[in-house]
Amino acid sequence: GAGVSQSPSNKVTEKGKDVELRCDPISGHTALYWYRQSLGQGLEFLIYFQGNSAPDKSGLPSDRFSAERTGGSVSTLTIQRTQQEDSAVYLCASSLVSGRASEQFFGPGTRLTVL
């Protein structure tokens, strides 16, 4: 597959449980981004990786959210003690380089529902 892939496509969990969302970027893309798309809220930036480091974590909404990237490839977004307001579509994107003019390629997203 040539595009960004995300798993699972859908996740339903109970309030208070932890969840892990996975992103496989396009091969060779050095930059990786996580966004959250909530109904009525548009797209919200969460975190950005250049290689395995995260120089910009400014968008993480609380300390329950964390993310890591290993091998300059796969990234995992973890939400601990989920709350109902965490329900959203979580989108991952990658770009070939981290330059500000580079377009980002998005995955299909993970729809998270917290009951």
Add this chain to the structure above:
Amino acid sequence: AQSVAQPEDQVNVAEGNPLTVKCTYSVSGNPYLFWYVQYPNRGLQFLLKYITGDNLVKGSYGFEAEFNKSQTSFHLKKPSALVSDSALYFCAVRDRNAGNMLTFGGGTRLMVKP
């Protein structure tokens, strides 16, 4: 701080007619500007971007956008709409000189009717 405004939640147009989806932005420096399209249950697809140079940018599927610095706008246009263009469109901005965050507008739903 940077921001993007898409003033119309929905735009309705008849097939074959020209379409415009509006976008205005605010950045402290000079902008990089992007348009993305989202089809149902799919991720965002890149349409076009403005970096520098010619103010009229041409992109995928016959779409184009015009950068207007004085009006801080980057409206998306297409001369003749197709029913298959119906989707959710997002404008996004990035400051050339600060940060890596791409800031998106709230999105505009385009409905093209046969």
